[in-house]
Amino acid sequence: MATKSNPENNPLKEWLSTLPNKRIRTLRLVSQLTFFFLFNGVIFGLSRIQFPIPVVLPPGAPYATAWGGFSALQYILAVGQFPFLVLGVFFLTGAIFGKLTCGWACPVGFWQDLLSWLPISKIKVSRPTNRDLQDFSGFFLWGSIIVAGFFGIQRFNGQLTGGDFWTFMPFDAIIDPAGTMFVTYFYALLWGVFDTDSLLDTVGNLFLWKTFILAIFTYISIKVPRAYCRWFCPTGALLGYVSSNSILTIKRDPTKCVDGCDACEKACPTGVPITDESTDGIANNLCILCGNCVDACPDAMSFGFRF
Numbered sequence: 001m002a003t004k005s006n007p008e009n010n011p012l013k014e015w016l017s018t019l020p021n022k023r024i025r026t027l028r029l030v031s032q033l034t035f036f037f038l039f040n041g042v043i044f045g046l047s048r049i050q051f052p053i054p055v056v057l058p059p060g061a062p063y064a065t066a067w068g069g070f071s072a073l074q075y076i077l078a079v080g081q082f083p084f085l086v087l088g089v090f091f092l093t094g095a096i097f098g099k100l101t102c103g104w105a106c107p108v109g110f111w112q113d114l115l116s117w118l119p120i121s122k123i124k125v126s127r128p129t130n131r132d133l134q135d136f137s138g139f140f141l142w143g144s145i146i147v148a149g150f151f152g153i154q155r156f157n158g159q160l161t162g163g164d165f166w167t168f169m170p171f172d173a174i175i176d177p178a179g180t181m182f183v184t185y186f187y188a189l190l191w192g193v194f195d196t197d198s199l200l201d202t203v204g205n206l207f208l209w210k211t212f213i214l215a216i217f218t219y220i221s222i223k224v225p226r227a228y229c230r231w232f233c234p235t236g237a238l239l240g241y242v243s244s245n246s247i248l249t250i251k252r253d254p255t256k257c258v259d260g261c262d263a264c265e266k267a268c269p270t271g272v273p274i275t276d277e278s279t280d281g282i283a284n285n286l287c288i289l290c291g292n293c294v295d296a297c298p299d300a301m302s303f304g305f306r307f
């Protein structure tokens with residue numbers, strides 16, 4: 001634990017410092033809403049560009065203006081090419097901005113923030129459990145890469161042409177909750193999958209499976225803020241390889257810390273052990289640079305740069 005002290009010995013200031021201050025949260029909400037409409041901007045007449053961005057955005061979404069980076073990565077591997085552009089985008093943005101896109105732009109992160117506001121009791125997760133459960137996201141990341149790469153080699157060698165959707169984007173086809181919300185439900189409505197008879201065929205079975213998976217992630221994300229981001233998201237896992245050393249970071253001034261206080265940690269939606277982190281900048285791949293800790297303690301916490 002970092003040493004906490006209160007050089008000013010001002011109880012009122014101590015108390016004030018623990019009160020929530022929502023300035024950054026309000027800015028972030030505006031940003032999340034703006035990006036939600038931008039990313040689904042085809043409905044307003046914006047053009048669709050085939051450029052990968054480091055957020056979750058299923059390419060099959062009818063109004064999506066860009067490609068979610070991890071969907072693009074799977075597809076490019078599955079057609080037998082190397083995803084130079086996607087990896088470049090991820091590592092460049094991650095190295096400079098960390099997981100800023102997760103905190104401020106990703107529609108699935110936004111969806112979880114909305115879920116976390118529901119007045120339902122939350123589960124407190126211990127630090128070791130929070131860390132260990134991250135292995136799921138690595139499993140989804142590398143499992144999808146291996147499956148897509150396997151089919152990519154077959155296509156490259158001419159042993160396979162065409163193939164089912166899951167052979168191109170295994171994670172999107174089988175697990176991805178964003179795909180369920182933005183793609184599966186849209187086409188299920190369009191194609192009448194909700195008819196009782198249709199639910200028994202292949203498309204209907206996939207619909208039921210994806211609804212089941214979405215329900216699980218939704219429930220967990222209601223009980224634990226940003227649970228999908230923390231433990232399951234392969235996009236976040238990929239960004240996380242570089243985000244912990246990003247130039248943009250969050251800093252803590254230990255001289256302004258108060259003994260026994262943990263208001264910043266309580267405000268953190270991903271369970272970063274802030275007081276154990278370096279005061280030069282948080283080096284934890286769970287940090288999404290949301291600024292909730294800065295809102296909670298503007299005296300000691302701040303956005304900053306690390307070189």
Ligand code: SF4
Binds near residue numbers: 103108
């Ligand atoms: S971790 Fe994944 S779901 Fe969460 S905000 Fe980042 S990209 Fe979106």
Ligand code: SF4
Binds near residue numbers: 252
């Ligand atoms: S940085 Fe965190 S632990 Fe230190 S005073 Fe602020 S809220 Fe409390």
Ligand code: SF4
Binds near residue numbers: 267270282287
């Ligand atoms: S450490 Fe601060 S900026 Fe990072 S996720 Fe937690 S509250 Fe957000």
